[in-house]
Amino acid sequence: MRPVNSIFESFNARDLEPEEVARTFVPPDFFDDTSKRVNTLIIGPRGSGKTTVLKMLQPAALEAWSGRQADYYRESIDFVGVFVPADRSWKEQLDALMGHKLAIAAFTTHVLHSLIRTMHYRVHPPINDALVHFHRVSMSRKEEAVLVKSLAKLWHLDVAIPSLIDVKHALTARMNEIGELGTETSENPQKQLRLPRYVNLHFLRATLGAIELFNDLTQQSTQKWALLFDELELAPEWLVSTLLGSLRGLDNRIILKLSMCPYAREIAKEDDSNQIATLGNDYNQVALWYSHKEDGYKFCNALFHSLIKEHSLPVSNPSELLGFSNFETLSSEYSPRIGRSAYEDQSRLQQVFVEAAKKDRSFKDFISAKQLDLKNLDSLNEDQRAAGIRKVRTLVAVREAFRKGKGEGLEKSGRRSPKNLHYYAGATSLFSIVEGNPRLFIGIIGQLIQDYKRQSDLTKSTKRRPRKISAHKQGLEVEKAVNKYRAYLQTIPCPPLSPSDEPRGVLTLLDRVGKFFNKRVILDDFVADPPLTFIIDDNAPNEMVESLGKALNAGAIVFVNEKGEEVLLKSLRGKRFRLSYLLAPSHRLPLILGKARSLSLILKQSAKWVSGQAELFHDDD
Secondary structure: OOOOOOOOOHHHHHHHHHHHHHHOOOOOHHHHHHHHOOEOOOEEEOOHHHHHHHOOOOHHHHOOOOOOHHHHHHHHHEEEEEOOOOOHHHHHHHHOHHHHHHHHHHHHHHHHHHHHHHHHHOOOOOOOOOOOOOOOOOOHHHHHHHHHHHHHHHHHHOOOOOOOOHHHHHHHHHHHHHHHHHHHHHHHHOOOOOOOHHOOOOOOHHOOOOOOEEEEHOOOOOOOEEEEEEHHOOOOOHHHHHHHHHHOOOOOEEEEEEOOOOEHHHHHHHHHHHHHHOOOOOOOEEEOOOOOOOHHHHHHHHHHHHHHHHHOOOOOOOOHHOOOHHHHHOOOOOOOOOOOEEOOOHHHHHHHHHHHHHHOHHHHHHHHHHOOOHHHHOOOOOOHHHHHHHHHHHHHHOOOOOOOOOOOOEEEOOEEOHHEEEEEEEOHHHHHHHOOOHHHHHHHHHHHHHHHHHHHOHHHHHHHHOOOOHHHHHHHHHHHHHHHHHHHHHHOOOOOOOOOOOOHHHHHHHHHHHHHHHHHHHHHOOOOEEEEEEOOOOOOOHHHHHHHHHHOOOOEEOOOOOOOOOEEEEOOOOEEEOHHHHHHHHHHOOOOOOOOEEHHHHHHHHHOOOOOOOOOOOOOO
């Protein structure tokens, strides 16, 4: 699939050295599973931290890491990680050589270049007392010369000086030579070139041979090595299939860790069942997203404290700086501000429910059917609280905020004023919106913290620290991110949903889904469990499914997977998804999961409501 760039590319760890990545690294929950000595597929949309996690498995990153858990991981990680990056120029070269032996030679050379860099680091680490040694080895010049001569013979290299650095330079020269041969082949397709011997090298055999030589010379014959292949969405399909096939029956001296986006259509082309690696037997999987928002709070909290520490701000918890959202104050058993029961008389929850019942006949009917006495919420039993209050409180808050007739915060133009954006402000609301995605977190919450730090520095002379970041300012930052994201989604192609549709990419399709959910949640009669997820059914056209695959890889939709379910998808049909919570403000949706509807039904029913292009924060009540 053609890769789609992220809207927050400036925060990509791809361009950072291992030491820079380690400086601000906060281990997410899944780092434990990623760092185990087992073949692993690391699956996540763009920006979810795949590159960061893989780079942190390198010796250079582990040595530079000074975080609280650094010593634990240095002791528990018992393999040497070799980071194998991918980039667009590399992909273009492989694509140009597709079907030719030179393509395999280019890939093998790329892998060996990364391997030599890691070997060189272990033998010649930088002189820096702040680094904590990790799998370093001693090697005399004579031993290094023996190794280099053996590698030159094994890899068919001409090495003038018997040093590892010269091997690295020779591999760089080989990559250039392959490019020249590729150009000559494309310009003279009829000409029969005599190809060098190295084109027959297989990356795994060549790597294993080098590892055996290195381990024997350093007297570490059992040392494991992990090849860390990053951003395989940039790799050609034949290469992805090769790597996935290599997971089966792999030599136990090598571990493969492959990072990919969730939708990988190319794996469906593997038709030999005997060669297909299986989850649990040949590899483990790690999903870098959270189907349920609460699962990502722990990582967001840790990342928040890391940024607070970096900026030297005296803030003890996220709510102290970001406050509580309206959703949050209704979602706690105790008032976060005063520590009292949320069910007592005159509580915020009671007031919202009473007001909603006055304005909304369907909600009043729901209260009556549940036999709830809103004036005496504290007398409700546990079952009544669970089914009649806790299950619906977020829905009630959203309907109260955005239903027609309330009027608060709505302008005549139909665009929601900043006043209403406070419903998506607050610590847990922002944590939900960024989805535990490090790049989104830095782009939204990191920017808010940076602005707050600047303001704090300006008021130092008065010794008055500014108050918490206002809900208004948080809302504006969210709006800015949403606008950027929506513009980005317009670049992902999608077939028109109707003859009158203007080309707006996959955003048109996602807006149609969001409009359907908005109507069910806000406009229609109140129901305790409205639809907020969708299933891609067999009636969805193939081109539309491909567009949704790109949207999934871009993080615009999220796979709601069951525990133990395969998360590398060769097909989206029959799978359940939700819209990214970053898109929730566009359609005034609650940040919760709901029941599912088929995509074809959603599109059929929403088509009759559509008039013109959907606008961000539009008022179509």
